[in-house]
Amino acid sequence: MSHAEVIQALSGLMLGVFVTILASTIVSNALPRIIADLGGSQSVYTWVITTELLAMTATVPLWGKLADLYHKKLLIQLALGLFGTGSLIAGLAPDVGVLLASRIVQGIGAGGMGALAMIVMAAMIPPRELGRYSGLFGAVFGVATIAGPLIGGVLVDTSWLGWRWCFLIGVPFTLTAIALLQRTLHLPVVRREVTIDWLGALLIMAGVCTLLVWSSLAGHQFAWASWQSAVFVCGGVLLLAVAVWIESRAADPIVPLRIFRNRTLTLAVVASTLVGVAMFGGTVFLSQYFQISLGKSPTVAGLMSLPMVFGVLVSSTVSGQLITRFGRWKAYLVVGSIVMTGSMLLLSTIDADTGMLRLAACMALLGAGVGMLMQNLILAAQNDVPAADLGAATSTLTFFRSMGGAIGVSALGAVLAERVTSLSADRFGAAAAGGGKVPDLSTLPPEVLAVVQEIYGVATADLFLVAAPIAFLAVLAVLFIREKPLSTLTGDERRARESTTGKDPNLNASTF
Structure with missing residues (x-):
């Protein structure tokens, strides 16, 4: 396939990845308004995000297994259909219970899209050429993850739209992606007589x-x-x-245990989990910090995330192009993990008085580190496993990255809630801090507002201080990954060779 043919075939995939990842973060700037309208607490704030990540994480291995057995194109369209249904229900949700249930349906669809997109890419494109396309997908993933708060903020601040459109906006995007996939993506149908x-x-x-x-x-x-x-x-x-x-x-x-004997895959799994913690756990609560601690509107809070979007976009695209050109990839993993850890340490020093320029620099660094890591970890693993295990290996990596995100949002959200409660009790007394409600800044007197903003600034900084040593573990994981030349065969070509020779002639998988 020519470059133009590959881009055309991947257009629907990229749109599907964009809209499903967007759903994970578009609500972050809208959550203070959503929780206020539906009468939720700080714990509900976290659960609106966590339920979707949880459903996405739990179902990824099953989607990956189905991809090895059934028509990948049909499975992707099914995943998008589930996601669109969940988005529609969420946009019309009358209370918190229905909203959380709809987020579960969204998560099941998003899990399928996240796992299947990279599996389809590996089937069509050899690892030696995959860098440039992985870079594009990494950019789409990063932009969707971090641009979500900007889009959500604009929707919330637009009087004739409101927070419900943070969910409803996904429906037309999903239908468009399904139509594009039907028209542009053509894959051979491989049927295997096995049981799940x-x-x-x-x-x-x-x-x-x-x-x-x-x-x-x-x-x-x-x-x-x-x-x-x-x-x-x-x-x-x-x-x-x-x-x-x-x-x-x-x-x-569902998950062949033999794949964990592969050194590269196992270390990539560890690093992907930690990247998920940094990517989701770190960015989700920045929007709350912008709005509560800095007193910004949802739209301005979204605009403040642009430096991170720029960092992810540039680092992911440039590193992918350089990997395709020179065939070397490990250096980008090492540098990316170091930059990610350093940016976490810098963000652990923020407070209610931190300047915009300093915040922008820290966020751009975080985006650059994550951009160099995210898709390149999948590329390294796909290059080092037999083609027969591509689906299982890719879905396993996606599974652990999603699990890292869910753990990051849940655990770091619990840390933030505990710190806010503790600091509030110190400043206002235990009785005043016992409700755990997200404050409505417009109702607070100036002297109380200043204290609340200080509390959320300190609590957010403490959150990044907890996340920094977790991110450092990713540095150790990627240091021990062995670099090996990228294969020049597509996944389908490698599978055909394996079926005739009994092994992959292009690979010499590293094991422990």
Whole structure:
């Protein structure tokens, strides 16, 4: 396929990725207004984002398995259909309960889109050429993740639209993406006579959901060291242990355990999880900081995220082009992880009086670091696994990145809520701080407003101080990844060779 043919085939994929990732962050600037309208608390603030990430994370392995068995094009359209349905329900939600349920449907569709997009790319494009296209997808992913708050802010501040359009805007985009995929994406239909390990899939989803629910509630609804925490953690670990036992004995498991013998894939999984924590956990609460601590409107808060958008866009695109040109990729992973960690440390020094120029520089650095890491980790793993495991490997990486995002939003959200409550109790007394409600700044007297803004500034800085050492672990993970030449064969070509020779002649997979 020529470059123009590939771009045409990927147009629907890029639009689908854009709209599904946009849904994860477009509500961040609108959440203070949404929570106020629906009468929610700080914990509900976190759950509106967490439920979508949780559903997306839990279903990614199943989507990846289905991609190895059924028509990828049909699966992508099905995923987008689910996402569009969830978006429509969310836009019409009368209360918090319906809103959270609709976010689950959105998350299931978004999980399919996130897993299947990279699988389709690997099937059509060899790793040696994948850098330039991965860079484009990384840019789309990053822009959608960080531009969401800007679009959400504009919608909230536009009187004839409002926060409901933060969800409804996804419906026309989704329908357009489905139509584009039908017209431009043409893939061979590969049918395999195998069964899906539904029990293993159910156990994996149940275990992951249990642990993510615990990370969301601990520190707020109950103490981290409590019997409730013990029940959640033990239950989640037990479910995952049984899932591993079932998967190890399944004829065709959802996640083949053999892929974790690959050194590159395992280290990329660790790094992807940590990038998810940084990307989602770090950026979601910046919008709240802009609006509450700095007193900005939703639109201005969205505009303030542009430096991060620019950082992701430039670093992802440029690194992808350079990888395709020179065939070297590890340096970008190392530099990206170091820059990401450094930017977290810089953001841990912000407060209610931090200047705009300093904030913009810190956010641009964070965007640049994440942009160099995100898609290039998938590229490194896809280059080092047999083609028969491309679907499982890609969905596993996407799964752990999404899980990192869900954990980041949940755990760091709990840290933020605890710090806000603690600081409020110190300044106003325990009785005044006990409600946990997100404050409505317009109703506060000036002397109280100044204290509230200071509290949210300090709490947000503490959040990044907690996130920085987590991000540093990504540096250690990528340092131990071994760089190897990029393959010049597409996924379909590699699969054909493997089926005739019994192994991938283009790869010599690194193992522990």
